[in-house]
Amino acid sequence: MTGSKELKDGSSENAPLVFIGGGNMAAALITGCVAKRFVEKDRVVISVRTEKSAEKWRQKGYVNVFTNTLEMLEKYPTAIYIICVKPQIFNEVVSSWPVNSRPKFIVSVMAGVPLPTLSAKLPFVSGNTTIIRMMPSVASSIGAAATTMCYEKNDKIENQDAYIKYAREFAECIGTVEIIPERCFNPAMAIGASSPAWTFMYIESLADGAVAQGLGRAEAKRIAAQAVLGAAQMLLNSESGFDIEKQHFGWLKDQVCSPGGTTIEGVRALEKHGFRSAVIEAVSAASKKADDMAKTAK
Ligand SMILES: NC(=O)c1ccc[n+]([C@@H]2O[C@H](COP(=O)([O-])OP(=O)(O)OC[C@H]3O[C@@H](n4cnc5c(N)ncnc54)[C@H](OP(=O)(O)O)[C@@H]3O)[C@@H](O)[C@H]2O)c1
Numbered sequence: 001m002t003g004s005k006e007l008k009d010g011s012s013e014n015a016p017l018v019f020i021g022g023g024n025m026a027a028a029l030i031t032g033c034v035a036k037r038f039v040e041k042d043r044v045v046i047s048v049r050t051e052k053s054a055e056k057w058r059q060k061g062y063v064n065v066f067t068n069t070l071e072m073l074e075k076y077p078t079a080i081y082i083i084c085v086k087p088q089i090f091n092e093v094v095s096s097w098p099v100n101s102r103p104k105f106i107v108s109v110m111a112g113v114p115l116p117t118l119s120a121k122l123p124f125v126s127g128n129t130t131i132i133r134m135m136p137s138v139a140s141s142i143g144a145a146a147t148t149m150c151y152e153k154n155d156k157i158e159n160q161d162a163y164i165k166y167a168r169e170f171a172e173c174i175g176t177v178e179i180i181p182e183r184c185f186n187p188a189m190a191i192g193a194s195s196p197a198w199t200f201m202y203i204e205s206l207a208d209g210a211v212a213q214g215l216g217r218a219e220a221k222r223i224a225a226q227a228v229l230g231a232a233q234m235l236l237n238s239e240s241g242f243d244i245e246k247q248h249f250g251w252l253k254d255q256v257c258s259p260g261g262t263t264i265e266g267v268r269a270l271e272k273h274g275f276r277s278a279v280i281e282a283v284s285a286a287s288k289k290a291d292d293m294a295k296t297a298k
Contacts, residue, residue: 015104022065028145054067073097080105083106090113111293115131147177178192210224
């Protein structure tokens with residue numbers, strides 16, 4: 001086997017990556033980690049619900065594809081499991097999870113299902129098993145997600161550091177990763193996973209504004225999207241003179257606003273219409289919704 005990343009937990013064999021659910025999020029993760037040579041296709045195992053989805057995976061060269069999750073879990077009792085089903089399907093999956101399963105560790109990408117709920121639902125594996133919550137975004141499909149990860153540190157779990165390192169490298173195949181405490185997971189999810197939708201709205205609004213002033217739609221869309229990409233790159237790339245660790249975002253904004261110029265007029269209009277407050281409220285609303293979902297994910 002060439003090119004695949006080893007899990008350095010002292011075991012002689014590299015455990016397979018077993019994906020429960022093979023939809024959009026699993027596809028982004030699998031495509032990313034195979035493209036980055038993190039894992040070879042033959043070490044990827046996938047379960048889906050329908051034969052149609054299974055056939056799609058087989059056509060892409062994946063041979064270990066199942067339409068029966070129980071059969072898959074029984075065949076791979078020692079593996080790294082990545083739960084990629086919708087939260088409402090999770091109960092069904094758990095009910096068929098074999099009690100003799102010995103996971104290396106478990107990753108859940110399900111929105112709104114906190115670690116204590118995952119542990120409570122997987123009592124036969126959770127005691128000595130690290131469970132990791134991971135929240136990628138739609139941008140994972142192009143390797144540009146801002147993924148957040150959390151887990152409970154447990155010194156009694158042998159090799160936990162090796163598992164976390166491996167999970168981090170796995171997630172880095174689809175973008176950047178921040179490990180945060182679970183109490184901050186929902187606000188991080190709001191800005192990491194929900195905000196792409198709001199940014200699309202912002203870009204659309206920029207384009208609408210220019211179209212209203214006579215610019216063609218196609219040009220307006222391209223200019224608006226590139227302007228947002230360039231601005232984000234300036235924040236992340238220190239060659240712009242900006243240090244994201246030390247400087248306030250307003251410093252760069254001030255560089256663009258000439259006294260008496262056009263940009264500061266736009267800033268004034270945005271402030272007048274509550275732009276920053278609207279964004280802060282959106283983050284708060286998404287985060288609170290995730291809190292509510294966690295309460296009902298019993
Ligand atoms: N999409 C995102 O941007 C995003 C971002 C962050 C987190 N997430 C989380 O990722 C999870 C999956 O979302 P998704 O967008 O990938 O959903 P999706 O595209 O609808 O995929 C769901 C997959 O689950 C499979 N499935 C259904 N029942 C199953 C069962 N009993 N056993 C095994 N597989 C089963 C489906 O199989 P079939 O294909 O045969 O129907 C499908 O492949 C969700 O919990 C979501 O909260 C998604």
